Amino acid sequence: MRPGPVHMAPALSVLRQDVSSGAAADLDGALTLLASARAGEIGPTLRLYRPKPTMAFGQRDANLPGFAAASAAAAGHGFEPLIRKAGGRAAAYHQGCLIVDHIEPQHDAMVHAKPRFGYFGELFAQALQSLSVDAGIGEIPREYCPGEYTVFGRPAARNAGDGDGVDHTGGWDGRIKLVGTAQRVVAGAWLFSSVIVVEDSAPLRSVLTDCYAALGLDWNPLTAGGAADLVPRLTVDDVTDAVLRVYADRTELNFCS
Numbered sequence: 001m002r003p004g005p006v007h008m009a010p011a012l013s014v015l016r017q018d019v020s021s022g023a024a025a026d027l028d029g030a031l032t033l034l035a036s037a038r039a040g041e042i043g044p045t046l047r048l049y050r051p052k053p054t055m056a057f058g059q060r061d062a063n064l065p066g067f068a069a070a071s072a073a074a075a076g077h078g079f080e081p082l083i084r085k086a087g088g089r090a091a092a093y094h095q096g097c098l099i100v101d102h103i104e105p106q107h108d109a110m111v112h113a114k115p116r117f118g119y120f121g122e123l124f125a126q127a128l129q130s131l132s133v134d135a136g137i138g139e140i141p142r143e144y145c146p147g148e149y150t151v152f153g154r155p156a157a158r159n160a161g162d163g164d165g166v167d168h169t170g171g172w173d174g175r176i177k178l179v180g181t182a183q184r185v186v187a188g189a190w191l192f193s194s195v196i197v198v199e200d201s202a203p204l205r206s207v208l209t210d211c212y213a214a215l216g217l218d219w220n221p222l223t224a225g226g227a228a229d230l231v232p233r234l235t236v237d238d239v240t241d242a243v244l245r246v247y248a249d250r251t252e253l254n255f256c257s
Helices: 023-038 067-076 113-129 200-216 236-249
Strands: 011-017 045-049 052-055 080-083 091-093 097-105 132-138 149-153 177-185 189-197 250-256
Touching: 011 023, 011 200, 011 236, 023 045, 023 052, 023 080, 023 097, 023 189, 045 132, 052 067, 052 177, 067 080, 067 200, 091 189, 091 200, 097 236, 113 132, 113 189, 113 236, 236 250
Parallel strands: 011 045, 011 250, 052 080
Antiparallel strands: 045 097, 052 091, 097 189, 132 149, 149 177, 177 189
């Protein structure tokens, strides 16, 4: 069952951005689309792209004493430190991730703001499940950028009778965060932005470890991973196609050239 009283737009314009414009420009690009939707210049729009290495700090992070050190740590790992307008705590992403920005003009944009998290969480979990990822929705204890609607993945059992093959030290139950979501709502429009981690998760764990230490935030690095850690050889292209298939089941897609 699809959660909440959220209804997909009757049609979506799809922008597949093949080349990153740079970490800051890509982040600002979502806000530009949001402003255009608010002004009535564009209709419901879906934007997908692979980002440059970015450490997107939340606005609360920027007020912490360790923010300067965390920014320096991110840059040292090759991740551009930026502050995003949407909520949440620090999140890292790179070319092994897929960013999905969904923008819609809506007069009463605050209506159903919270149910959107459940709706899009279910959408992305369904896309990952179609690729044989054991995906679900729910916050993982001590995850980075924690959220009630985190999309997580679970490792497959190694062999019948062996359990799940996970080290449960410290209470970790083996789930890893695969999708983080954030939302920005303005008068007349909303932006729902999601990061799906697919490939090459090790650099993300490394930069998150150093940045969270600098910020003084507790987390468990074992909770960070990518879909390809669970289903080997999965690619960002595979996940992109799966996401678009789920969208196409729900609404008409108009691909922009």
